[in-house]
Amino acid sequence: MDKFKVVLDIANKQSNLGFGLVALLTAGGEQIFSSVVFKCPCNDMNFIYGLVFLLVPALALLLLGYILSKKMWKLLTGLCQRRREPRRIATTVVVLLQISAGAVVAPSSWMAVALLNGNYYVCAMTGTNVSAYNKHVCGDVSVRAKCEAELYRLPCGKVNEVPADARDDVMLTLRAHSQILGWLLISSIMVFNLLLTCVARCRSPISYLQLKFWRVYAEEEANLMNQYTTKHAKELAERNLKSFFSQKEPEDIVTPPNEAWESVSSLYRFSTRDHYYSTLHRYVENCQHTETDLVRMSSVDSRGPSGQPAILNFVDGGTMPV
Template identity: 55%
Template sequence: MNLRAQSVERPKRITTTALVAPVSWIAVALLNGNYFECAMTGINVTVFTNHLCDGKSPQCQDELDKFPCGRATHVPQSDSNDVLATIRAESQVLGWLLIASIMVFNLLLICVARCNSPVSYLQLKFWRVYAQWESDLLESNMADHAEKLAERNLKSFFQQMPPEPVTTPPNQAWEKISSLYRFSTRDQYYSILHKYVEKCHDPAEARDHRMSSVRSDGPDTANPSVLAFVDEGKMML
C-alpha cells in the first residue's frame, strides 16, 4: 500500500472535519455582528475610523470604542447607531462571503473527486447502496447472534447443563473486518468484510491475507475521496 499517500490523505480528512465547527462558529458570529462591532470599534486605524465617522460628530473617532457598550458619549445616538449599523452590515457581508467561499470550495472538491474517481458514477451509486445494506445487515445479524449466544449461556447456567455449540467468529476474524478499507486497482472489493469473505476460505490466499497489515495484495493506492463512505458504516456501530 502507498503509505506516504495514505499518511497525507488521513490528516487531510481529519483536518477538514475538525475545521467544520470553528468555521461554522465564525460564520454565525459574523452574521450576528456583535463580536465584529467590539473588534472594529477598538481598532485604531485612521483610515477605517475616518470611513466609519465620515459626516458624523467630531467626537465620533475619539469615542468610537464606547459605542458597542451603550455608554453615554458626546456623540448623538443617531450617529452611533449609524456607525454600528454600518459595522454590522460589513460583518454580515463578510459572513455571507465566508459561507459562499466554503460552498464553492466544497463544490470544487466534489467535482475534482468525481472527475478523478477510479469508478464510474453508476458503480459508485451501487457501492453506496451496498455499503448501507452491509452496515444495516451487519448490525442486525450481530444483535441476533448476540441474543442467541446470551440465551444459550443463560440456559446453560440456570439448567446447569453443557452449552449447545454456537459458532462465533474468532478474534482474528473480527480484527480483520475491523481494519480500514484500502482501495486496490487490481482486486475489486466493496468493503473489508467483502474482501475477508472472498479470501478467508481460499488456502492459496490465506498467507497473503495474513500479511495484509504490512503489505498490499496489489498496486494499492490511497483511498479516493469518493470512497470515504466505505468505512463510515463501521464508525457508526
C-alpha cells in the same frame, strides 16, 4: 424571515443531505444563542467576549464533529499497534482530510451565520485598541475623537456625546464588515468543496453509477452489520447466562476470531483489480475456512492460555460515545 432564509440558503448549498441538516441545525442554534444568551458587556471586555462567542462554539462543534465520526474511531482504533509504513501513513492522512471535510460543516455554518448576523463581530471590534481601525470606523471628523473614546459603548446605545446618526453609521459600517466576511467565508468553503469534489471524482477509478451502487451497498451493509452484531451478541449472552445458571456445558456458537474482526474493521479503498465493495466483501470472497478454522472460531474453543474466554478487556464494562 430574512434570517430563516439565510439558514435555508446555507443548508441548500451543502452537497450532502446529512451535511445540510447539520448546517441547518447549527445555524438555527446560533440564531437562538445570539438572541437569548449573548449580551455585549460594553466595556473593555468587548473584544474578548465577542471573539469567544464567535470562535469557541465553532471550535467545540469541530471537536464534536471528530468525536461523532465513526470513520474517525474506525481509523484510530488499534492504529498505534500497526506498522507505520509510508503507504499506510499516506492513506491515514487522506482519510483524516476526508473526515475533516465533514467535521468543518457545523463550525463553518456557525461562523457564517454569526458573521452575517453581525452581533459578535460588532461587539468584538468595538473593543479593539487599534487606533487606525477605530479612526476608520468612526469616519466623521467632527465626532471622531468622541467616537473613538466611547466606541466600546456604542453596541448598547449608552453614548450621549455621540449623535445618534453617527452611532448608526458606525454600527452599519461594522455590520457591513461582518457580513462581507461572512459571505467570503461561505464562498471560500463552497469553492474549496467544489474543487475537492471535482478532484475526487476526476481521480475516481469507477464510473458514476458504480460509485452510486457502492454507496448504497455500504449503507445497507452497515445497517445489516448493526442488526447482525446485536442479534449475535444477544444469542451469545443468553447462551452464557443459561450455562452459568444451569451449570451445564455451553452450546457451540461460532464467533469470528480476532483476525477476522481486524480484517473487516479496517477502512477500505476500492480497487479495480478486485471489485470488492468493502473489507467485509473482500474477506468473505477470499476466506475459505477449513474444518480446523471452524473449530478455532467457535466460542467454546476460543479461550486463552488460562482457560478464560478471549474477550477484549477494554470493551468489557466500558462505554463508547459512537
